[in-house]
Amino acid sequence: MKTNLLLKTLLALLLLSNTLFAEAILSLDTKGHTGMIKDIIVTKSGDIISASDDKTIRVWDSKSGLEKRKILGEIGAGSEGMIYAIALSHDEKYLAVGGFLAKGNGVDDDKVGSIRIYNYSTGKLLKVLKSHTNVVQDLSFSEDSRYLISSSADKTAKIWDAADGFRLLSTLTTHTAQVYAAEIFQKGSRYYALTAGFDNKISLYDIKNQKTLKTHRLGHKLQYLAVSSSHIAVAGDAKSIDIYDLDLRHIKTIQSETEPAGLAYSKDGKYLIAGAGSHPGYVNIYTTTNYTLKTSFKEHRNLTQAVAFLDSTTAISGGGDNSEIYIWDINTAKVKKKIEGVGQTIWSVGIVGESLTWGNKWTQTKGQSEFQKSINLKNFTIESSKLNTHNRIETTNGRYSLSHRAGGEYGRDDAVLDIKKDGTTLASITKDSTSGYSHRSYGWYKNYIISGGMNGELKVYDISGAEVASLVGHTGDVWSIAVDGDRLVSGSSDQTMKVWNLSEVESGNRELQYDEEYINKIMKEYNYSRSEVLQIAKENNIKEIYLDNTQKLHPLLNIFVSKDDEYIAWTKEGFFDASKNAAQFIGYHINQGADKEAKYVSVDKLYDTYYRPDLVLKALNGEDIRSYAKGIDINTILKAGLAPEVKITTSSSTTQTRDITLNLEVCEYDGGGYDNLTLYINGKAIDVISRDRALKLIKPSKTRKECVALNKLISLQSGENHIGFKATNGAGNIESNIDEIIINYKGRSNAKPNLYILSIGIDKYRDGDLLLNYSKADSIAFAKTIKEVAAPLFENIYTYNLLDKDATKSKMLETFSTIGAKTTREDVFILFVAGHGITDTKTGAYFYLPVDFRYKDDESVRIAGFSQDDFKLGLSKIQAMKSLTILDTCNSGSFAEAMASRGVLQKTAINKLTRATGTATLVASSKDQVALEGYKGHGVFTYTLMEALKGKGYGKNNQITIKQLATYVEDVLPERTYEKWGYEQVPQSNIMGNDFPIGVR
Secondary structure, three states, rough: OOOOHHHHHHHHHHHHOOOOOOEEEEEEEOOOOOOOEEEEEEEEOEEEEEEEEOOOEEEEEEOOEEEEEEOOOOOOOOOOOOEHHHHHHOOOOOEEEEEOOOOOOOOHHHHHHHEEEEEEEOEEEEEEEEEEEEEEEEEEOOOOEEEEEEEEOOOOOOEEEEEOOEEEEEEOOOOOEEEEEEEEEEOEEEEEEEEEOOOEEEEEOOOOOOEEEEEEOOOEEEEEEOOOOOOEEEEEOOOOOEEEEOOOEEEEEEEEOOOEEEEEOOOOOEEEHEEEEEOOEEEEEEEEEOOOEEEEEEOOOOEEEEEEEEEEOEEEEEEOOOOOEEEEEEEOOOOEEEEOOOOOOOOOOEEEOOOOEEOOOOEEOOOOOOOEEEEEHHHHHHHHEEOOOEEOOOOOEOOEEEEEEEEOOOEEEEEEEEEEEEEEEEEEEEEEOOOOOOOEEEEOOOOEEEEEEEEOOOEEEOOOEEEEEEOOOOOOEEEEEEEEEEEEEEEEEEEEEEEEEEEOOOOOOOOOOEEEHHHHHHHHOOOOOHHHHHHHHOOOHHHEEEEEEEEEEOOEEEEOOOOOEEEEEEEEEOOEEEEEOOHHHHHEEEEEEOOOOOOOEHHHHHHHHEEEHHHHHHHHHOOOOHHHHHHOOHHHHHHHHOEEEEEOOOOOEEOOOOEEEEEEEEEOOOOOOOOOEEEEEEEEEEEEOOOHHHOOOOOOOOOOOOEEEEEEEEEOEEEEEEEEEEEEEOOOOOOOEEEEEEEEEEOOOOOOEEEEEEEEEOOOOOHHOOOOOHHHHHHHHHHHHHHHHHHOOOOOOEEEEEEEEOOOOHHHHHHHHHOOOOOOOOOOOEEEEEEEEEEEOOOOOOOOOOOOOOOOHHHHHHHEEEEEEHHHHHHHHHOOOEEEEEOOOOHHHHHHHHHOOOOOOHHHHHHHHHHHHEEEEEOOOOOOOOOOOOOOOOOOOHHHHEEEEEEEEOOOEEEHHHHHHHHHHHHHHHHHHHHHHHOOOOEEEEEEOOEEEEEHH
């Protein structure tokens, strides 16, 4: 038989060949931590580095409380990627990171205990240290940055020579259980290591002589260490802290009302801070002269493990219910700064029908926290709600019941769940480190048991206690679950709620089975017999040889709601619906392999691809949405490269000059190229520069060789001009961050502004199936009505009409340019478009159909339609800052039948169009019914618009603004169409920027 080593190596190579290193994983970014904060470091400049279970390292400005950057690495499902410890070398050159950084797979288990070494200033991953065989719990550098020590759940600690490329010097095997804490200190010229672990021991080790000098055993498990110039502090799962001298002679035991969780000495050694591991959750500071209590900080409401000193009078503590970081005065315990994200822990959930209710406050009454808010799963409206009428989950099921008790490896009081019938225990489910440690929430679904635990573990068990399915998605403790029919809702400390379809859970044989396809592949690849493969796989614990016989279910929908009720709901494919500012709260964490730093792209940079409210609703209804989005794949998108970095190199200023030259810089990133360089003033696109056009304007940058510079002459409007600049990658599907400056133009114009109207209407399409009856008349009548009511507001009113044969794509773009050359920033522009409009089912983008369009299929629309990009280009040529686009482009007749069932796609289209152009938009219909053939000689939408303009939509000041116009149409149109035709035609509006008047009564 061939050697075990050879097969193991070959199997490992095969596994690696099937690994996708450029893997993008959707993750939440609430601008703060969403998991337990495990470690905090203060830099010499006063920046704060925090590491968390949420798999991120964040660097904060301690003065402003704002995040400066993130440091990321490879992550995976469940616990993979959680960060338990960080250490910064004292010269601040290296950042060491440890935790649950990879999966053990029987081939290279040492990856689980990997230690990442980053260049701290750049965030570049320099090296991965592999020797530990289980998760790394603690890290510490020596004061001169020469040595690094790591401790692990593999019962060892290791000393690494940082000065020699992090060469492994020695492995400490003093402990017989997990080693949770490790420190290095110097005494004279000698280096010593301290370790503490779950075997109740603290140990002192001589690094030079590689010898354990002394150990001391306490009566409880030890987890935390801190060292000053004269003292050692150690704590664990007891309400006490033990103090030693540097020779490990016991000095004192401090009694505490809480279990300390995290220890740190001040730089001058005068104070010791201890975090909180149990009720009442106080973070305590002790003076080190006699270790008496100095201050108790009482703002945190939960486990607070990460503690440090910012300076001699200021402490930092990270933890609590919402993973917040407090900066506070050590003398008064007064808060100086609070750093936290916009999310909150979900303590309770309930559901009935399409109404989901939840609570963000720990208000446990009769074993359950109360609700504070509810969200409608169809339209995502949010309301305050304290109702307790929603379904939770039941712990009884006829004669069967569930109850928890203490047990398990860690002795947690909810580690064991007993399944009882008539009070007699039939089976028990014990949680361990792989299944979530605890039964945080549990109950019945039919004859299945659902149990949520720590670290995002949510499991389904049968009545015998055997695991049936794993519900994969959460990353924090699952505190609450609720069931309504086959729909499960879960809420977690990761600040999300998730909706699941439990009808997918199947019963059946769950015995371990061989992966025959995998075995056959190995046999064929390397000419092994089946028995040889099985034998060697068994001897080497190669787990890939077996099938994972447990179902893995993914949520139908993920929901995050911020403190100020901004929401985002997304599917596992990445498609999302979101309120105005919420697309920034999720994004793709881009793995590049275990030995490279990860990247991150928020979905608001992928808005045109992934903003799909229509697909979100389909997914929630249990539809397989993959067929609606063929060819849309995040990994394919990312292969084109990320967006460039853009910068306005002109500084913010005040000027008396209307026309200024703006200096811009574009730096290619990751080979992604650049295109669609877009300038905005106060949110409105004022110029779109293609790559081809930019190449004629650019000059070499003075900063970096991969950058180019260009100048752009722009005109300002009176007052503050918030000027923004962004671009896309060369493929046009990933946006850059936007760079902004403010220029205050002091000039004023006493003259009234001008009004420009472009009115487009098509009845006589060249395709006979597209003929309409009212679009031309609507276009003419609307422009006439606006001229009549707007005359007192404007110096001049200019009307441009493109009707029937003149309404070609080229003529429309030409007319935009003509108007753009005449407008100024103070003018007003109104675009009215009537005819056929389509929202593409593949992309969710809007297209207006020119007169010469002939419909064949959706692809013909993409080629010949007047697209969202065409609208953006055309509207960017209009200098007027106040702009309104009105689209009366519903479908009708036989063409509408071909376009049926596009539903909420209209919402998708209008928001994409408004976001791209920065102009207010009002659209005739959001329904999938055909548009109405006419109402009193006009389209019903246009008739209602004119009715509002002629007098019925005015406010008390005898003016009608664009918001008042939209409100009137939204109120009247659905009721009017229902009364006459029996269904509601519901308009859609998205009013960007400031409101402005367009008519006087």
